Amino acid sequence: MNAALTIAKREIRTYFNSPIAYIVLTVFLLLAGYLFFGSLFIERQADLRSYFNLMPLLLAFIVPAMAMRLIAEEKGSGSLEMLITMPVPDWQVIVGKFLAGMALLAVMVGLTLCYAATVMAVGPLDKGPAIGGYLGVLLMGGTYMAIGVMASTFTRNQIVAFIIAFAISFALYLFYRLLPFTPESLRPVLSYLSVESHFEAISKGVIDSRDIIYYLSVMVVSLVIATVSLESRKWK
Amino acid sequence: MPELMIQVENLTKVYGATRAVDDVSFNVRKGEVLGFLGPNGAGKSTTMKVLTCYLAPTGGRAKVAGFDVFDDSLEVRKHLGYLPEDTPLYKDMTVLEYLQFAAAMRGMASDRSAKRIKEIGGRCGLHEVAGKLVGELSRGYRQRAGLAQAMLDDPDILILDEPTSGLDPNQIVEIRQLIKEVGKEKTVILSTHILPEVQATCSRILIISSGKLVADGTPDELRARERGSRYRLVMEASGTTAEAVKARLVGIKGVSRCEPVRGEDGAHSFTLDAAGDEDLRKVLFRAAVDNKWTLLELHREAVSLETVFRNLTTREEVKS
Ligand SMILES: Nc1ncnc2c1ncn2[C@@H]1O[C@H](COP(=O)(O)OP(=O)(O)O)[C@@H](O)[C@H]1O
Ligand SMILES: [Mg+2]
Numbered sequence: 001m002n003a004a005l006t007i008a009k010r011e012i013r014t015y016f017n018s019p020i021a022y023i024v025l026t027v028f029l030l031l032a033g034y035l036f037f038g039s040l041f042i043e044r045q046a047d048l049r050s051y052f053n054l055m056p057l058l059l060a061f062i063v064p065a066m067a068m069r070l071i072a073e074e075k076g077s078g079s080l081e082m083l084i085t086m087p088v089p090d091w092q093v094i095v096g097k098f099l100a101g102m103a104l105l106a107v108m109v110g111l112t113l114c115y116a117a118t119v120m121a122v123g124p125l126d127k128g129p130a131i132g133g134y135l136g137v138l139l140m141g142g143t144y145m146a147i148g149v150m151a152s153t154f155t156r157n158q159i160v161a162f163i164i165a166f167a168i169s170f171a172l173y174l175f176y177r178l179l180p181f182t183p184e185s186l187r188p189v190l191s192y193l194s195v196e197s198h199f200e201a202i203s204k205g206v207i208d209s210r211d212i213i214y215y216l217s218v219m220v221v222s223l224v225i226a227t228v229s230l231e232s233r234k235w236k
Numbered sequence: 237m238p239e240l241m242i243q244v245e246n247l248t249k250v251y252g253a254t255r256a257v258d259d260v261s262f263n264v265r266k267g268e269v270l271g272f273l274g275p276n277g278a279g280k281s282t283t284m285k286v287l288t289c290y291l292a293p294t295g296g297r298a299k300v301a302g303f304d305v306f307d308d309s310l311e312v313r314k315h316l317g318y319l320p321e322d323t324p325l326y327k328d329m330t331v332l333e334y335l336q337f338a339a340a341m342r343g344m345a346s347d348r349s350a351k352r353i354k355e356i357g358g359r360c361g362l363h364e365v366a367g368k369l370v371g372e373l374s375r376g377y378r379q380r381a382g383l384a385q386a387m388l389d390d391p392d393i394l395i396l397d398e399p400t401s402g403l404d405p406n407q408i409v410e411i412r413q414l415i416k417e418v419g420k421e422k423t424v425i426l427s428t429h430i431l432p433e434v435q436a437t438c439s440r441i442l443i444i445s446s447g448k449l450v451a452d453g454t455p456d457e458l459r460a461r462e463r464g465s466r467y468r469l470v471m472e473a474s475g476t477t478a479e480a481v482k483a484r485l486v487g488i489k490g491v492s493r494c495e496p497v498r499g500e501d502g503a504h505s506f507t508l509d510a511a512g513d514e515d516l517r518k519v520l521f522r523a524a525v526d527n528k529w530t531l532l533e534l535h536r537e538a539v540s541l542e543t544v545f546r547n548l549t550t551r552e553e554v555k556s
Contacts, residue, residue: 006340010326017328078324082385085288085320086341087313234292234306 003088007096011070012103020069025108028062036115040122047126051115052133052203056196059141060173064165066104067148068158070097071230075156084230091227094149098223101145102138109137128205136202139215140195144169146222153229169195172218241266241393241423242287246296249282256282258447259296264440266392269419271434272427274444275549280427281321283444284397287425288318301392314342317386321397323378327371331362331381334370335388342389352388360384360414376407383414394418396426400433412437431545445549458544464492467508467516470499470533471524478504481529488523490516503532 015021032051039050074080084093113134119125144165151165152158175194179187191197195218198211242264249257257279264270272280285291286298289309298305301315325334335357339349357363360380365373370381379399386394399415400408415437418424428434434441435455443451443458451458473481478496481504485494492511499505510516517536524531 002343003341006337010329010337014326014328078320078322079326081285081290081320082318082324083341085290085313085316085318086338087310087343088341089310233290 001092001095003086004092004096004099007083007093008099008103011097011100015100015104020065021104024062024066024104025111028058028108029111031058032112032115036112036118040118048116048119048130048133051112052129052137052199055133055137056140056173056176056199059137059144060166060169060195062108063101063105063141063144064148064151064162064169067101067145067165068152068162070101070149071152071226072156072158072161076158090230091223094153094223094226094230097152098146098149101149102142105141105145106138109134109141126205129203132205132207133203135207136199139202139212140199143172143195143215143218143222146219146226147172150222150226150229153226239266240264240299241268241301242425243299244283244287244296245298247283247286247293247298248295249279249286249291250294251282255447257286257293260444260447260449261296262442262449262452264423264425266423267419267421268440269415269424269426269438271438271441272425272444273429273431273434273441273545274427275429277446278429278444278549279447280429280444281397284318284320284395284425284427288316288395289313314389315392317389317391317394319379319382319386319394319396319399321401323382325370325378325382325385328369330367330369331357331373331377332366334381335384338385338388344389349388352390356384356387359417360387361410375402376404376410379403379407379411380414383411387418392423394422394424396424398427398429400428400430408433431542435541443545443548450548451544455541459539459541461544463513464509464511464539465515466537466539467510467520468533468535468537469506469508469520469531470503472503472530472532473527481527482506484523484527485520488516488519490514490519500532 032054035054036048036051071080074083084090116125116130147168148161148165151168152161154164155161172193172195175190176196179190182190192214198214201208201211240263244263245261247257247260248255260279260283272283274280282291286293286305287300289305289312292306300312303311303315305312326337329337332353335353336349339353344352357366360383362377362380362384365377370378373381383396383399386396396415400411403411412433415424415426419437419439426437438455440454441451441458442449451461453461469485471481482494482496485491485506485508490510490512491508493509495507497505497507508516515536517534520534521531
């Protein structure tokens, strides 16, 4: 596991040495801030609901942009060959990259705690939904991040990696929106697969292990596929 | 430690329709510096990628330090230092940071890693650029950083893919010197498409062409394999044409080929190739006397390694 942490550390530094982290953080904070303060001043509502409500869609855009370079960039530059011929199992490379993405995500989400602080200054903050909401954002973001890492192993082109990750993430988001138009029999399946249905429950402050298991299993499956994809260079 | 550090048996690697490596077998003993020589696209890098566990072979097997590259890849990689072609290092790290990263990836304890970085950094002449970003290094320094990275954990085997390509002549001499020194204690495989490179650094040469191994031996053995010699002949022969002289020369036993070449005015110049080991100078001299040619120059040279290389690699290309 040490190698994964070494990789994560290096990767985090690279994020903050390049403009991409700052661009992504700025875009996210501006959009989230617009939504949040919009509801605060226009609807005179002092809560985080409109901010959290947008997260499933917003993160489906932002997280693939954070994850796209993680493997694809190294495939393009050739440094991946150096990295994976070190005496380190392939899965640690994937986990290290994923952890770096999660660190950036945590910084980004952490910065929006100032919105929560604003709400607390204006009126009483309902603790349950706030804690649940932030936990849900991290779980859902982690799910998108794992999908992004997986997509990044498929290609050396970062834009292609972004599009694949976005398509999968957006599909998982869309399932919930499509519920009213699907046959009755398919609804439980679609609802279970949708990132948003689980997020909705958590962000109400209802922390159910089934929702957490959903996110963790999508993460694990994506990271396993990513590892297999990295190893696929060795297929005969 | 096994005596055979690298064993390659019937190794084949196919990319789609390209047979990049085709049924190659060889062994490398401990302490050898093996030169992997071949024109571009011969399959050198591909072979190295299999040995370093980056790619799996399509067919055949390879063992490094006694471990199979496919089944025991982690063990293999622990015994290896690798410098890929074009030295793809992380450009946004300083040299020191890069070496620290490589040491951490190899699981080296921190006190040992600090000691080794200092030692290897000194040996590779990196101290003055330790704080510079890799992306800002000259090609020569980047190559040295790549070598330092490969030697960091004191591996038994070093695999270096075109370690001197793109360097200027002074840098080439320095890197060769470094490799030679390392080769005293380690097993080294280096690839190159330049012949003087292997002559300068290697104790053994493998020549590969279109994925096939076409020669394997010490530089002397390879020269001996390609027997025969070449003669340069300049003479005055008044009253005869170059054609007539050539006809006489070709008639001499042992001469396999005779080509008139441009030379001084009023003189005829020829290049002769002879297949056998026999020295034809006396025979040629006597032929000149018998024919009343005035011999101005007669020079014999043994086959150069360059000729061996050219013969071996172009023959293959003609075939395919
Ligand atoms: N990733 C790849 N996909 C398809 N063909 C490849 C790939 N890598 C190398 N080749 C082909 O395999 C052959 C051998 O390449 P390589 O091992 O790089 O040769 P060398 O290092 O001797 O120049 C070449 O014909 C090359 O075009
Ligand atoms: Mg090559």
